[in-house]
Amino acid sequence: MALEVLAADGLVTVQDLGRPGWGRFGVPRSGPMDIFAFRAANALAGNPPGAAAIEIGLGDAVIRPTQDCLIAVTGAGYALTSYVWDFPLWVSLLVRGGWTIRLNKSGEGNWAYLAVAGGIETEPVLGSRSTHLRSGLGERIKAGDLLPVGRMAYDAQSLAARTLPGRFRPAYSQTPLIEVIPGPQTDRFTADGLQTFFTCAYALSPASDRMGYRLDGPMIEHSGSADLLSEGMTMGSIQVPASGQPIVMMADCPATGGYPKIAGVVSADLPVLAQCFPGQAQVRFRETTVEAAQTRWRELVNGLHTGIIKL
Amino acid sequence: MTKSVYRRPLSDSAILVSLGDRIDPAVNRRVHALAALIEAAPLSGVIETVPAYVTLLVHFDPLVTDYASVADWVGGLADRAAENVSRTPRRIQVPVRYGGESGPDLGPVAAATGLTPAEVARIHTQTEYTVYMMGFTPGFPYLGRLDPRLVVPRLETPRTLVKAGTVAIAGEQTGIYPLDSPGGWRLIGRTSLRLFDPAAETPFLFAPSDVVRFVAEAVDGA
Numbered sequence: 001m002a003l004e005v006l007a008a009d010g011l012v013t014v015q016d017l018g019r020p021g022w023g024r025f026g027v028p029r030s031g032p033m034d035i036f037a038f039r040a041a042n043a044l045a046g047n048p049p050g051a052a053a054i055e056i057g058l059g060d061a062v063i064r065p066t067q068d069c070l071i072a073v074t075g076a077g078y079a080l081t082s083y084v085w086d087f088p089l090w091v092s093l094l095v096r097g098g099w100t101i102r103l104n105k106s107g108e109g110n111w112a113y114l115a116v117a118g119g120i121e122t123e124p125v126l127g128s129r130s131t132h133l134r135s136g137l138g139e140r141i142k143a144g145d146l147l148p149v150g151r152m153a154y155d156a157q158s159l160a161a162r163t164l165p166g167r168f169r170p171a172y173s174q175t176p177l178i179e180v181i182p183g184p185q186t187d188r189f190t191a192d193g194l195q196t197f198f199t200c201a202y203a204l205s206p207a208s209d210r211m212g213y214r215l216d217g218p219m220i221e222h223s224g225s226a227d228l229l230s231e232g233m234t235m236g237s238i239q240v241p242a243s244g245q246p247i248v249m250m251a252d253c254p255a256t257g258g259y260p261k262i263a264g265v266v267s268a269d270l271p272v273l274a275q276c277f278p279g280q281a282q283v284r285f286r287e288t289t290v291e292a293a294q295t296r297w298r299e300l301v302n303g304l305h306t307g308i309i310k311l
Numbered sequence: 312m313t314k315s316v317y318r319r320p321l322s323d324s325a326i327l328v329s330l331g332d333r334i335d336p337a338v339n340r341r342v343h344a345l346a347a348l349i350e351a352a353p354l355s356g357v358i359e360t361v362p363a364y365v366t367l368l369v370h371f372d373p374l375v376t377d378y379a380s381v382a383d384w385v386g387g388l389a390d391r392a393a394e395n396v397s398r399t400p401r402r403i404q405v406p407v408r409y410g411g412e413s414g415p416d417l418g419p420v421a422a423a424t425g426l427t428p429a430e431v432a433r434i435h436t437q438t439e440y441t442v443y444m445m446g447f448t449p450g451f452p453y454l455g456r457l458d459p460r461l462v463v464p465r466l467e468t469p470r471t472l473v474k475a476g477t478v479a480i481a482g483e484q485t486g487i488y489p490l491d492s493p494g495g496w497r498l499i500g501r502t503s504l505r506l507f508d509p510a511a512e513t514p515f516l517f518a519p520s521d522v523v524r525f526v527a528e529a530v531d532g533a
Contacts, residue, residue: 023368024445026446135449136509184320229332229333229363231364232363234321234322235322237321254447255445256444264325267322290323294323
C-alpha cells in the first residue's frame with residue numbers, strides 16, 4: 001500500500017510530531033506548522049498522535065492511493081475533492097484504490113494535513129519522519145513520489161465519514177488576538193517597548209516561512225543591546241532583533257537563537273497563528289499565564305477524544 | 312546553598328534556567344552538569360534539554376506535566392549541579408589544513424592581529440577548547456575560549472556559502488561548519504572530518520562539553 005503523488009506544487013512534506021532529543025546538537029524540532037490540525041487528522045484516521053502525515057502548504061497537491069484506504073484531511077485554506085465529490089475539511093473518508101484526492105488552495109489559511117490510516121512510513125532519520133529541508137533531513141514531496149503506508153489498525157469502514165465539529169477546533173482567524181506568556185527577557189525592553197507590543201496590531205510579513213513568521217508594525221524599543229548570548233528557544237518564541245520588528249519562531253525554529261525574547265505564543269494559539277496568511281493577516285497579542293495556557297491546550301486536545309462524531 | 316538559579320517559562324512547554332550572564336567556563340560546566348543530572352533521571356513529561364553558554368532550556372510536554380512541577384524539580388537539581396558532577400569529557404582531535412583555499416581569511420587574520428599565518432595556526436592549535444554549546448546548524452560546535460591574541464570581529468557581510476568542514480573564528484570563539492551554509496565567521500582552515508552524518512550510528516562528531524584540540528596538517532601560504 002502506498003500513496004502515489006501525481007502533483008505537488010506548493011511546499012508539501014512529510015511531518016510527524018517532530019524530532020525531539022537532538023536540540024542539544026543544534027537540530028531543529030520541526031514537525032507540523034498547525035499541530036492541532038495534524039493531531040486531528042490522525043485522530044480521525046484512527047492513528048496514534050505521532051503517525052506521520054502529509055503537510056500541504058502554499059500550493060496544490062493531487063494524490064492517488066494504490067489500494068482502498070481510510071484518509072482524513074484537516075487544516076485551513078484548502079478545498080478537498082475525493083474522486084468526483086467535494087468535501088469540507090476535518091473529515092475521514094473511505095477512498096478506493098486508484099481514486100484521486102485533490103487538495104486545492106482555496107480560502108483563508110495556509111496548511112492542510114492528509115493522514116492515512118496506518119501512517120506514512122518513509123524511512124525515519126534521527127528517530128523522526130519530519131522533514132527539515134535546510135538540514136537536509138527528508139525532501140520536498142514531488143510528483144512521481146510513492147509514499148509507503150503502514151498497516152491500519154482498525155476497520156476502515158467503521159472510521160470513515162466522521163468529523164470534528166467546528167466548536168472543537170481552534171478559532172482560526174485572520175485578525176486573531178494571540179495569547180502569549182511574557183519573558184524571559186522582558187527586562188531587555190523599555191516600558192514603552194512592552195506596551196507597544198501588547199497594544200498594537202502587527203501585519204504578518206510576506207517574508208514568512210516554516211522557520212519564522214515575521215511581523216511588521218510599530219517598532220519595539222530595546223532598553224539596551226539587542227544582542228543576547230545564544231540560548232535555547234522553541235516554537236512560539238518571539239524574538240525581537242535590533243530592527244524592533246518581532247519574529248515568531250515556527251515549526252522549523254532553530255534550536256538556539258541570540259535575540260531577546262519578549263514573549264512566547266501559547267500552544268493553543270500556535271495553530272491559529274500558523275494559519276494566518278502572510279501579507280494579509282493582522283495579529284494582536286494579549287498576556288496570559290502559563291497555568292491558563294496549559295489548561296487551554298489540554299481542553300483543546302481533549303476535544304479530540306470527546307468531540308469526533310459521525311457525519 | 313542556593314546559587315543564583317533563575318527560572319522562567321519560555322512558553323507553556325519549556326523552562327529556561329539561567330546560571331550566569333556572561334561566557335565563563337565554570338558557569339558552562341554547571342550548565343552541562345545540570346543537563347547530565349536531568350538526563351540521568353528525567354521527570355515524566357520532560358522531553359529534552361538544550362544547553363547553551365549560561366542557560367539550559369528544558370522542554371516538556373504540557374499534556375503530561377506542568378510548568379510548576381518542572382520548575383520545582385529543576386530548581387532542586389540546579390542547586391546540586393556542581394561543576395564536578397559533569398560527565399568525563401570526551402577528547403577529540405581535529406586535523407586541519409590551514410590557509411590557502413581551505414582558509415581564505417588566514418592571511419587577513421594574521422594581518423589584523425600582527426602575527427604571521429603560521430603563528431595564527433600555531434596559537435589556534437595550542438588551546439584545548441570546550442564545546443560550550445551546539446546550534447546554528449545541526450552539529451555546529453561553539454568552541455571556547457579562543458586565545459586573546461586571535462580575537463577578531465566577525466565579517467561585516469556574511470558569506471553566502473561556507474563549505475562543510477571549514478574551521479573559523481569570531482570574537483572569543485572558534486567553530487567548524489558541519490554543512491555547506493552561509494556564515495559570517497573568519498575562515499582559517501578546513502578539516503576532512505565529517506561533523507554530521509544523519510545515517511551514521513553516531514550522527515554527530517561532537518557533543519556539548521566535549522574537549523577539542525586542533526592539529527595542523529599543513530599551513531598553506533605560510
